[in-house]
Amino acid sequence: xxxxxxxxxxxxxxxxxxxxxxxxxxxxxxxxxxxxxxxxxxxxxxxxxxxxxxxxxxxxxxxxxxxxxxxxxxxxxxxxxxxxxxxxxxxxxxxxxxxxxxxxxxxxxxxxxxxxxxxxxxxxxxxxxxxxxxxxxxxxxxxxxxxxxxxxxxxxxxxxxxxxxxxxxxxxxxxxxxxxxxxxxxxxxxxxxxxxxxxxxxxxxxxxxxxxxxxxxxxxxxxxxxxxxxxxxxxxxxxxxxxxxxxxxxxxxxxxxxxxxxxxxxxxxxxxxxxxxxxxxxxxxxxxxxxxxxxxxxxxxxxxxxxxxxxxxxxxxxxxxxxxxxxxxxxxxxxxxxxxxxxxxxxxxxxxxxxxxxxxxxxxxxxxxxxxxxxxxxxxxxxxxxxxxxxxxxxxxxxxxxxxxxxxxxxxxxxxxxxxxxxxxxxxxxxxxxxxxxxxxxxxxxxxxxxxxxxxxxxxxxxxxxxxxxxxxxxxxxxxxxxxxxxxxxxxxxxxxxxxxxxxxxxxxxxxxxxxxxxxxxxxxxxxxxxxxxxxxxxxxxxxxxxxxxxxxxxxxxxxxxxxxxxxxxxxxxxxxxxxxxxxxxxxxxxxxxxxxxxxxxxxxxxxxxxxxxxxxxxxxxxxxxxxxxxxxxxxxxxxxxxxxxxxxxxxxxxxxxxxxxxxxxxxxxxxxxxxxxxxxxxxxxxxxxxxxxxxxxxxxxxxxxxxxxxxxxxxxxxxxxxxxxxxxxxxxxxxxxxxxxxxxxxxxxxxxxxxxxxxxxxxxxxxxxxxxxxxxxxxxxxxxxxxxxxxxxxxxxxxxxxxxxxxxxxxxxxxxxxxxxxxxxxxxxxxxxxxxxxxxxxxxxxxxxxxxxxxxxxxxxxxxxxxxxxxxxx
Amino acid sequence: xxxxxxxxxxxxxxxxxxxxxxxxxxxxxxxxxxxxxxxxxxxxxxxxxxxxxxxxxxxxxxxxxxxxxxxxxxxxxxxxxxxxxxxxxxxxxxxxxxxxxxxxxxxxxxxxx
Numbered sequence: 001x002x003x004x005x006x007x008x009x010x011x012x013x014x015x016x017x018x019x020x021x022x023x024x025x026x027x028x029x030x031x032x033x034x035x036x037x038x039x040x041x042x043x044x045x046x047x048x049x050x051x052x053x054x055x056x057x058x059x060x061x062x063x064x065x066x067x068x069x070x071x072x073x074x075x076x077x078x079x080x081x082x083x084x085x086x087x088x089x090x091x092x093x094x095x096x097x098x099x100x101x102x103x104x105x106x107x108x109x110x111x112x113x114x115x116x117x118x119x120x121x122x123x124x125x126x127x128x129x130x131x132x133x134x135x136x137x138x139x140x141x142x143x144x145x146x147x148x149x150x151x152x153x154x155x156x157x158x159x160x161x162x163x164x165x166x167x168x169x170x171x172x173x174x175x176x177x178x179x180x181x182x183x184x185x186x187x188x189x190x191x192x193x194x195x196x197x198x199x200x201x202x203x204x205x206x207x208x209x210x211x212x213x214x215x216x217x218x219x220x221x222x223x224x225x226x227x228x229x230x231x232x233x234x235x236x237x238x239x240x241x242x243x244x245x246x247x248x249x250x251x252x253x254x255x256x257x258x259x260x261x262x263x264x265x266x267x268x269x270x271x272x273x274x275x276x277x278x279x280x281x282x283x284x285x286x287x288x289x290x291x292x293x294x295x296x297x298x299x300x301x302x303x304x305x306x307x308x309x310x311x312x313x314x315x316x317x318x319x320x321x322x323x324x325x326x327x328x329x330x331x332x333x334x335x336x337x338x339x340x341x342x343x344x345x346x347x348x349x350x351x352x353x354x355x356x357x358x359x360x361x362x363x364x365x366x367x368x369x370x371x372x373x374x375x376x377x378x379x380x381x382x383x384x385x386x387x388x389x390x391x392x393x394x395x396x397x398x399x400x401x402x403x404x405x406x407x408x409x410x411x412x413x414x415x416x417x418x419x420x421x422x423x424x425x426x427x428x429x430x431x432x433x434x435x436x437x438x439x440x441x442x443x444x445x446x447x448x449x450x451x452x453x454x455x456x457x458x459x460x461x462x463x464x465x466x467x468x469x470x471x472x473x474x475x476x477x478x479x480x481x482x483x484x485x486x487x488x489x490x491x492x493x494x495x496x497x498x499x500x501x502x503x504x505x506x507x508x509x510x511x512x513x514x515x516x517x518x519x520x521x522x523x524x525x526x527x528x529x530x531x532x533x534x535x536x537x538x539x540x541x542x543x544x545x546x547x548x549x550x551x552x553x554x555x556x557x558x559x560x561x562x563x564x565x566x567x568x569x570x571x572x573x574x575x576x577x578x579x580x581x582x583x584x585x586x587x588x589x590x591x592x593x594x595x596x597x598x599x600x601x602x603x604x605x606x607x608x609x610x611x612x613x614x615x616x617x618x619x620x621x622x623x624x625x626x627x628x629x630x631x632x633x634x635x636x637x638x639x640x641x642x643x644x645x646x647x648x649x650x651x652x653x654x655x656x657x658x659x660x661x662x663x664x665x666x667x668x669x670x671x672x673x674x675x676x677x678x679x680x681x682x683x684x685x686x687x688x689x690x691x692x693x694x695x696x697x698x699x700x701x702x703x704x705x706x707x708x709x710x711x712x713x714x715x716x717x718x719x720x721x722x723x724x725x726x727x728x729x730x731x732x733x734x735x736x737x738x739x740x741x742x743x744x745x746x747x748x749x750x751x752x753x754x755x756x757x758x759x760x761x762x763x764x765x766x767x768x769x770x771x772x773x774x775x776x777x778x779x780x781x782x783x784x785x786x787x788x789x790x791x792x793x794x795x796x797x798x799x800x801x802x803x804x805x806x807x808x809x810x811x812x813x814x815x816x817x818x819x820x821x822x823x824x825x826x827x828x829x830x831x832x833x834x835x836x837x838x839x840x841x842x843x844x845x846x847x848x849x850x851x852x853x854x855x856x857x858x859x860x861x862x863x864x865x866x867x868x869x870x871x872x873x874x875x
Numbered sequence: 876x877x878x879x880x881x882x883x884x885x886x887x888x889x890x891x892x893x894x895x896x897x898x899x900x901x902x903x904x905x906x907x908x909x910x911x912x913x914x915x916x917x918x919x920x921x922x923x924x925x926x927x928x929x930x931x932x933x934x935x936x937x938x939x940x941x942x943x944x945x946x947x948x949x950x951x952x953x954x955x956x957x958x959x960x961x962x963x964x965x966x967x968x969x970x971x972x973x974x975x976x977x978x979x980x981x982x983x984x985x986x987x988x
Contacts, residue, residue, distance in 0.1 A: 027953045031906040060925030
């Protein structure tokens with residue numbers, strides 16, 4: 001142990017025994033010399049004999065050092081020092097190499113830290129998050145859907161594996177709070193949570209208490225909201241707040257930073273009262289210490305089966321399932337999958353950067369062959385040289401990794417550019433230990449994967465010939481060419497992928513969505529904020545839309561249950577042709593709209609008419625369908641005037657029922673919502689005036705086409721307040737923004753692929769330039785001879801370019817093959833995307849060809865411009 | 876690997892010889908040790924005297940010997956090594972081990988012939 005410590009101390013030069021060692025060896029020599037002199041040698045002879053006898057002074061010192069310290073560590077230290085010196089001496093090389101690595105490593109790190117924030121880092125203020133699991137209804141994609149409150153109660157009642165099962169509403173909602181002091185409704189974000197929510201998570205209150213079992217109409221304030229709105233008022237506990245028209249008592253203030261289980265931020269937590277049975281909830285359970293996570297998950301599934309059996313045919317059966325707890329909740333697997341897809345994408349550029357660097361290192365090692373040969377001649381073993389070269393490479397990659405971490409910070413700040421969700425979210429994207437370890441081990445792995453081959457090649461070399469005449473290693477040149485071709489292939493792959501994602505975007509959300517989103521604003525109003533307004537929604541909507549239409553800033557306005565292009569169209573039930581007894585039912589997308597909706601969005605009315613004031617309650621029920629439905633149900637016939645059976649849920653009688661409505665209009669198809677598939681969804685439109693029975697009029701959006709650039713929030717807000725003081729706008733956004741949200745994943749993919757494609761193009765250009773320039777340098781003499789013999793300059797130039805283009809061609813073939821494969825895979829996930837899109841492939845190949853030609857022109861011109869006579873004399 | 880084994884074996888032998896010399900003859904400097912070794916050995920210049928140093932360093936790091944600067948009889952500075960208490964115990968252990976090992980090897984060699 002002591003020996004170990006001493007060796008370490010010596011290694012880090014904390015001890016300097018070299019001086020003492022020298023003194024000791026000098027003394028030894030002196031004594032020996034003395035002895036030899038005593039035998040009658042001259043002082044010179046004695047000295048020489050002494051040095052011989054000891055076996056060489058420096059050799060002895062080296063033996064001494066080797067015994068003293070960890071030899072390999074000492075060598076590593078030397079290599080590191082040497083490597084750092086080399087990096088410092090070639091700043092241009094170091095900066096470009098580190099920068100190209102940093103882009104790949106940084107992009108990977110940024111994505112990892114997002115995944116880390118969403119999946120691996122537990123939210124603040126939760127005790128022992130490893131014992132928690134998310135519970136929900138199994139979804140086809142491996143995720144979880146929220147379950148009904150009654151199912152939640154069943155699980156909580158039956159379970160034996162959990163010490164507690166907590167529930168919260170699906171997501172926070174914008175609510176209105178009516179403070180007693182001002183009397184003007186304010187917009188807050190609130191979320192319902194079961195009364196055991198805080199205790200199951202293990203979170204405490206900083207003032208007052210968290211919910212307890214008997215709480216009804218209780219509220220726990222978010223710490224930040226308490227600070228912001230109430231200025232840390234100590235008297236807040238016990239105060240009454242009117243939220244959404246009902247009185248809630250503040251029982252406490254949550255811990256600072258407590259954010260629940262997900263990514264959302266809210267101002268207030270409200271206790272779910274037992275009569276809120278209908279709403280769906282997100283469920284999290286705390287597994288008892290003596291039960292494994294797997295066993296608990298199995299129990300959840302079993303309880304689900306029991307519930308299905310007991311409920312019989314009353315409800316559609318659902319399979320209950322559990323996932324490891326994370327901020328991403330039921331979407332954990334989707335987040336991981338998406339992050340993995342992005343990482344694959346940015347790893348392509350990392351691999352391209354590594355290939356580029358490996359190529360440069362190979363060239364450099366060729367240039368350093370003389371150095372290596374000298375060192376071999378002086379007795380360095382090949383392994384030692386490989387280790388030295390590898391150390392230099394690892395250093396370079398680590399510098400790249402460190403710069404990459406800095407770059408990741410920059411990338412993460414771009415997250416703010418993403419479209420915002422309806423309510424605020426907060427995911428702390430910190431570069432914590434896990435992220436650092438990730439970035440540095442990624443750098444190390446890349447260094448090993450791409451550094452070993454050049455290092456081995458670099459350390460090899462026929463000592464004698466190299467020292468005499470410099471280098472002409474064709475195997476290295478070939479390897480270098482292979483690296484450049486690999487880069488070209490990866491660049492093509494990235495460019496094609498970028499083009500494909502842009503196509504997905506264009507196809508899905510682009511020019512022909514079937515409606516015109518420009519200048520359209522959406523203001524969403526939630527009537528659950530006011531008890532009075534809820535009792536007569538149609539009256540309120542009538543009054544509101546009339547007054548909005550009268551605003552001078554508005555060209556046209558209407559109401560819609562769901563604006564197009566945002567989240568899914570509502571599913572309400574099936575439809576069937578009413579004039580054919582054998583008609584099959586199918587489920588379209590539904591919407592409830594007011595008159596003028598189609599005109600406002602510029603959706604063409606193909607045939608028939610829009611809803612009018614005539615279509616009131618009591619008047620014959622009418623319906624408008626999209627062209628797809630008309631075609632599907634009455635192909636080749638006139639759909640206008642035909643009866644349509646609507647099998648939908650009646651919220652008043654709480655039963656499914658069949659109504660018949662007359663088709664009065666056929667409108668153009670619009671592309672659906674998530675836009676991923678980009679398919680025109682069949683749509684059925686009901687008039688607001690006849691839709692009270694659906695029970696869906698509580699939340700509607702005012703859809704308004706504005707004149708000029710005025711924002712509508714400041715104008716519509718007062719109208720609502722005037723109609724009912726408890727109403728505030730749940731949110732306002734432009735329709736394009738709302739659509740952007742639905743397309744965010746594709747947009748991110750396209751942006752990342754495009755950015756990475758650009759970087760890899762640059763790298764490919766660098767690679768081609770490098771290899772061509774090097775080739776020119778090697779063939780200087782040959783070119784000199786050719787030109788001396790009268791070869792035209794253009795011919796030499798074309799020879800050089802041709803050499804570069806061969807590499808491009810080889811890379812292009814591989815890249816196109818990979819791109820076609822990747823396209824096939826993507827076509828499975830994104831509907832409407834052709835697996836093989838010839839123009840894209842061809843375009844990418846041409847682009848790379850152009851870049852390759854441009855990059856090899858400069859060295860080619862260089863080849864003929866130099867003084868070739870001098871080149872000949874040089875050798 | 877094989878080269879390492881060889882070095883390790885030689886080192887172990889040298890360590891024991893050095894320890895033994897210091898135990899019987901008291902404090903010695905490196906040159907005196909080397910001379911003593913040459914006296915004992917039949918082929919005096921088989922060994923570079925420099926190869927003694929790794930053994931000295933190793934033994935010192937293990938705490939079996941201690942070095943201190945003193946004057947020689949000819950009034951020169953030299954580093955004298957002396958054996959420590961743990962060193963003496965080690966000599967016994969090492970010598971015993973060596974005796975067993977060499978006994979075994981001898982026996983094997985005899986049996987073979």
